[in-house]
Amino acid sequence: MIAPDTLAAFRAVAGPRxxxxxxxxxxxxxxxxxxxxxxxxxxILTPRSTQEVAAMVRCAAEHRVPLVPQGGNSxxxxxxxxxxxGSALILSLRAMNSIRRMDPEANLAVCEAGVxxxxxxxxxxxVGRRFPLSLGAKGSATVGGLVSTNAGGTQVLRxxxxxxxxxxxxxVLPDGSxxxxxxxxxxxxxxxxxxxLLIGAEGTLGIVTAASLRLVPAxxxxxxxxxxxxxxxxxxALLRHMEQQLGPVVEGFEVIAADTLGFILSVIPGTRxxxxxxxxxHALIEVDLDAATDGPGAQxxxxxxxxxxxxxxxVIDAAIAASEAQAEAFWKLRESAxxxxxxxxxxxxxxxxxxxxxxxRFMVDVAAACEARFPGTTASSFGHLGDGNVHFHVRAxxxxxxxxxxxxxxxxxxDATRFVNDQVVAMNGSISAEHGIGQMKLAEFARLxxxxxxxxxxxxKRALDPLGLFNPGKLVPLATPV
Numbered sequence: 001m002i003a004p005d006t007l008a009a010f011r012a013v014a015g016p017r018x019x020x021x022x023x024x025x026x027x028x029x030x031x032x033x034x035x036x037x038x039x040x041x042x043x044i045l046t047p048r049s050t051q052e053v054a055a056m057v058r059c060a061a062e063h064r065v066p067l068v069p070q071g072g073n074s075x076x077x078x079x080x081x082x083x084x085x086g087s088a089l090i091l092s093l094r095a096m097n098s099i100r101r102m103d104p105e106a107n108l109a110v111c112e113a114g115v116x117x118x119x120x121x122x123x124x125x126x127v128g129r130r131f132p133l134s135l136g137a138k139g140s141a142t143v144g145g146l147v148s149t150n151a152g153g154t155q156v157l158r159x160x161x162x163x164x165x166x167x168x169x170x171x172v173l174p175d176g177s178x179x180x181x182x183x184x185x186x187x188x189x190x191x192x193x194x195x196x197l198l199i200g201a202e203g204t205l206g207i208v209t210a211a212s213l214r215l216v217p218a219x220x221x222x223x224x225x226x227x228x229x230x231x232x233x234x235x236x237a238l239l240r241h242m243e244q245q246l247g248p249v250v251e252g253f254e255v256i257a258a259d260t261l262g263f264i265l266s267v268i269p270g271t272r273x274x275x276x277x278x279x280x281x282h283a284l285i286e287v288d289l290d291a292a293t294d295g296p297g298a299q300x301x302x303x304x305x306x307x308x309x310x311x312x313x314x315v316i317d318a319a320i321a322a323s324e325a326q327a328e329a330f331w332k333l334r335e336s337a338x339x340x341x342x343x344x345x346x347x348x349x350x351x352x353x354x355x356x357x358x359x360x361r362f363m364v365d366v367a368a369a370c371e372a373r374f375p376g377t378t379a380s381s382f383g384h385l386g387d388g389n390v391h392f393h394v395r396a397x398x399x400x401x402x403x404x405x406x407x408x409x410x411x412x413x414x415d416a417t418r419f420v421n422d423q424v425v426a427m428n429g430s431i432s433a434e435h436g437i438g439q440m441k442l443a444e445f446a447r448l449x450x451x452x453x454x455x456x457x458x459x460x461k462r463a464l465d466p467l468g469l470f471n472p473g474k475l476v477p478l479a480t481p482v
Contacts, residue, residue: 001086002042006063010045010089013059018052020044029070029090032078033137034342034349037439039082041068044090050170050178050209056091057207058176066472067091069203071114071142076351077438079149079202079474088472093144096209104129107215108167108184113144113208120213129215132159132251136335144208150200152434154334157386158251158288159216161434162199168212169195174205174465184212197460202436203471205464217290222251223302224286224327228279228316232360232385235283238314239386242285245305249298252286254334255363255390257380263340264333274330277317283385284334286327337382338391346405347395348413350420354429356388363390366423370394374416376408389433394420421448437475446477 011019020026021043031038045067047053060067066088070080082088097114104127111120117131117138124130135141135153145151147169152161159165167184171194181195198206229235232255239253258280265271287298287305296304302320309315321327341347354362367379376397383390394416396405421431425448437445446454454477461468461476468478 002065002089006065007042009063010043010056010059010065013055014045014047014052018046018048018056020046026090029073029092030082032076032081033074034076034078037078037081039068039084039088040086041082041088041090042086044070044092046092046095048095050096050172053091053093053096053172053207053209054176054178057172057174060089060469061174061176061467064467064469065089066469067207068471069093069144069148069207071145071148072116072137072140074137074141074145075149075438076349076435077432077440079436079438079471080145081439083473091207093142093207093209097142099123100210102127102129104215106184107217109213109215110168110182110210111143111213112210113142113147115143117141117143117146124215125218128218130218131165131213132216133162133165136338143211143213147199147208147211148201148203149436150434152384152387152389154252154254154331154384156384156389157253158248163196165214166195166199166211167214169198169208170210171198171206171208174467174470178209179206182210182212184214200436202438202475204461204475205470207470219288220291221289221298222286222327223298224284224321224330225302225306225318226274226321226330226333227283227285227306227318228275228277229281229283229314230279230316231281232363234314235281235385236356236360238283238309241309241312241314242287242305245308246287246301249287249289249301250285250386251288252284253386254284254383255385256282256284256334256337256382257363258282259378259380260337260341260382260393261333263344264336267340267343268332268336271329271333271336274319274333275317279316284330286331334382341391341393344395345398345402346409347393348409348416348420350392350394350417350424350431351389351433351435352392352420352424352429352431353387353389353433354424354427356386358427358429359385359388359390362423362427362429363392366392366420369423370416370420373419374412377416387433388429392420417444418447439473442473442475442477445475449477 093113096112101110381390381392
């Protein structure tokens with residue numbers, strides 16, 4: 001635990017409003033979103049400026065106190081949970097929540113790390129622009145966390161991950177120095193790109209305090225469709241057909257297995273099945289047009305593309321949203337998938353990517369292989385087919401209820417995890433597509449990653465954070481303590 005005199009040093013640096021020591025206020029931030037990891041912390045640091053972050057980091061270095069950066073605490077892999085031994089302090093960026101600049105002419109927003117994603121969406125919409133990244137946790141996820149995990153979401157098909165959307169970064173490095181790379185430069189050849197190094201580093205190399213983010217024109221017209229298909233292979237053929245018919249205006253293409261849809265309908269209030277026909281798989285498609293697009297509207301384009309898809313036998317049934325409310329209702333189904341799956345009881349959750357052409361085979365064959373290898377389990381997936389990224393769940397046997405499921409995970413969870421991850425690697429895929437490594441995937445990352453990559457990750461960590469104080473126990477599989 002952290003000594004009282006060390007806490008006093010932080011108190012002197014942080015001031016009366018910059019250090020939370022009330023354990024009742026700290027408690028909600030000690031557990032990850034899935035409830036798998038629980039830590040302890042004597043206090044939460046709450047800076048309100050980059051300079052305050054730098055001062056706190058310098059104090060941490062002087063007293064050898066690890067810091068765990070935290071935004072909305074929506075990590076799926078325990079990436080923002082402090083260690084269980086209470087050796088670290090949480091450094092919360094939530095109070096740094098200003099949008100410093102919104103420049104619609106330059107298509108740029110400069111946001112502090114604590115800006116909540118949904119608030120950024122609203123601010124961009126107010127000036128006729130949008131930030132083209134969305135996910136289910138948009139009401140709590142923050143810009144700093146999105147940058148630090150290289151978040152993806154439902155619009156990667158057209159706009160890419162955070163790596164493609166971040167134009168500049170401001171961050172505090174482990175020695176307390178401030179990296180001012182906030183300028184949005186299209187060309188910058190001054191050596192190593194610290195921006196790209198910090199994106200996806202999960203707070204292990206620097207604490208992101210602000211970012212310049214790319215905006216795009218607001219949607220002038222959109223169409224959203226829910227389509228029933230036979231299997232993921234047919235869904236992929238449908239995606240390629242839509243792209244061929246419509247070009248780059250296809251912004252979203254999500255797939256959901258019938259059992260996951262059933263879970264959503266059973267536990268999420270106000271949801272209903274979009275099509276009358278019961279189909280084994282479903283696809284959610286969005287087509288977006290901006291004001292500069294000529295020709296037919298989004299609805300007409302969607303109707304024409306789906307009509308030709310029907311003729312080719314790529315669709316069983318389909319419904320095109322007749323209003324914005326219905327379009328949002330379709331998306332609510334997809335965005336509720338994680339919550340609905342969690343409500344089913346103990347399960348193993350995988351966030352994986354494989355080459356897009358291989359994904360249909362993975363979704364069907366690996367699910368069947370899991371159910372055969374581990375009797376009583378059920379497996380299925382949902383997610384971003386067009387990105388080659390799905391969320392694959394293996395649910396514990398229902399016999400014995402919740403406690404029986406927990407017991408199954410304790411005895412078989414490691415074997416099942418290794419089995420699924422081995423299938424991913426055999427298909428030239430990644431065990432972490434968009435959630436990061438955190439602490440949940442640390443052992444598997446070390447087991448399945450080429451030595452050259454592991455060596456480089458360790459070397460970079462040692463070079464930038466020689467004391468090992470930034471987000472310890474996350475992402476970096478150290479052979480020995482730093």
